Amino acid sequence: MANGLLSGFRALDLTDEKGFACGKILASLGVDVIKIEKPGGDPARNIPPFYQDIPDPEKSLYWFAFNSDKQSITLNLETSQGHDLFMKLMKKSDFVLESFPPDYMDRLGLGYEALSRVNPKIIMTSITPFGQKAPYNHYKSCELVVAAMSGVLETTGDPDRPPVKESPNSVYFQANAAAALGTVISHYHREITGEGQQVDVSIQECAASRNINSLLSWLFDKRLIKRSGAINLLGRIRSRWIWPCKDGYIYWYLLGGQLGASSNRALSKWIDEDGMENPLRQVANWDEFDRAALTEETNDAFEEAIGKFFLRHTKKEIAEEGLKRGINAAVVNNPADVLANRHLAVRNFWADLGYPELGITLTHPKHFFLCNGTENYVRRRAPLIGEDNDEIYGKELGLSSREIAVLKETNVI
Numbered sequence: 001m002a003n004g005l006l007s008g009f010r011a012l013d014l015t016d017e018k019g020f021a022c023g024k025i026l027a028s029l030g031v032d033v034i035k036i037e038k039p040g041g042d043p044a045r046n047i048p049p050f051y052q053d054i055p056d057p058e059k060s061l062y063w064f065a066f067n068s069d070k071q072s073i074t075l076n077l078e079t080s081q082g083h084d085l086f087m088k089l090m091k092k093s094d095f096v097l098e099s100f101p102p103d104y105m106d107r108l109g110l111g112y113e114a115l116s117r118v119n120p121k122i123i124m125t126s127i128t129p130f131g132q133k134a135p136y137n138h139y140k141s142c143e144l145v146v147a148a149m150s151g152v153l154e155t156t157g158d159p160d161r162p163p164v165k166e167s168p169n170s171v172y173f174q175a176n177a178a179a180a181l182g183t184v185i186s187h188y189h190r191e192i193t194g195e196g197q198q199v200d201v202s203i204q205e206c207a208a209s210r211n212i213n214s215l216l217s218w219l220f221d222k223r224l225i226k227r228s229g230a231i232n233l234l235g236r237i238r239s240r241w242i243w244p245c246k247d248g249y250i251y252w253y254l255l256g257g258q259l260g261a262s263s264n265r266a267l268s269k270w271i272d273e274d275g276m277e278n279p280l281r282q283v284a285n286w287d288e289f290d291r292a293a294l295t296e297e298t299n300d301a302f303e304e305a306i307g308k309f310f311l312r313h314t315k316k317e318i319a320e321e322g323l324k325r326g327i328n329a330a331v332v333n334n335p336a337d338v339l340a341n342r343h344l345a346v347r348n349f350w351a352d353l354g355y356p357e358l359g360i361t362l363t364h365p366k367h368f369f370l371c372n373g374t375e376n377y378v379r380r381r382a383p384l385i386g387e388d389n390d391e392i393y394g395k396e397l398g399l400s401s402r403e404i405a406v407l408k409e410t411n412v413i
Contacts, residue, residue, distance in 0.1 A: 021176035027069035072383035093385030094214020131202035158229030
């Protein structure tokens with residue numbers, strides 16, 4: 001079996017947390033990704049949480065998660081020597097990933113036009129909050145700001161309180177998936193034409209694209225979709241779909257008609273078997289049950305009985321027994337549940353990566369898709385600060401140990 005789909009290609013990764021996942025995706029596809037950090041380390045290494053809750057740039061679990069399979073070199077791009085070293089590496093590379101403010105790379109003489117004159121095949125992927133050319137392109141931003149300005153924040157959370165941030169940085173992750181896709185498509189174009197190009201990713205645009213149902217609702221009905229939390233509005237009836245149980249939460253929805261008949265009937269029977277009060281028993285024919293026609297009083301009585309029933313059972317009981325009975329309830333998994341999930345284990349989804357400096361092994365997701373001809377897997381733990389300086393500067397670029405030492409002393413690397 002071959003290595004990754006894109007083995008044999010190289011990317012220089014200049015991104016901060018706004019673009020880490022793009023390089024991670026490309027690395028999983030086999031691209032040799034070199035993370036270029038400032039001398040002393042990328043500031044994002046200080047993003048918590050930390051291993052054993054000890055703040056340390058070499059112990060950031062956030063860094064571990066989104067920089068696996070990358071190499072690390074340190075380089076000060078704002079020095080003339082740093083500029084020259086970067087250009088030498090860029091000549092031998094296929095992709096440049098960056099998330100600086102627009103025009104920053106141009107001011108350093110490292111913008112797309114300058115790079116393409118030296119390497120016409122280079123693909124530069126630029127990930128910014130609002131894109132390269134637009135009224136907001138120089139606005140400072142973070143994930144929360146972009147989530148707000150894209151409309152994502154307005155629809156996240158419970159209806160009786162202010163909006164809440166999605167966790168984790170889902171807006172960044174979606175934009176990075178789009179960036180990786182754009183990079184791969186540009187690579188396909190380059191394989192056909194021999195020409196590189198710049199990929200311009202606006203995080204706001206990627207986030208706004210998630211809201212297509214909200215946008216269409218406004219365009220056609222002038223109706224704003226609001227936060228609903230664990231409650232869904234079915235006509236004039238408020239209907240719960242996230243329920244607390246004995247040790248967590250489950251997802252289950254009381255549907256009407258034939259679509260929900262089998263599940264509703266099975267749940268009512270289980271409530272009876274538990275010897276609990278069961279107002280659902282009054283439904284004579286679940287195939288003709290009209291949820292939207294319930295009175296508010298009856299709906300509240302149904303949900304109170306269902307809620308008490310779920311609280312008597314664990315997630316595992318509801319999932320396993322519910323599957324046997326055809327109730328179709330889904331567990332709201334926490335990280336411990338996901339790691340213990342038998343289905344993922346059978347799919348060989350997990351990879352154990354060693355962190356010898358800490359004397360530990362950590363479990364990482366191994367892949368995000370499977371191919372029968374290539375292995376697009378996570379293989380290597382995230383790098384230490386400048387871990388590959390000697391390999392890249394010494395063995396590849398031919399610098400002597402003395403030259404490397406001088407570059408360190410002068411804060412170039």
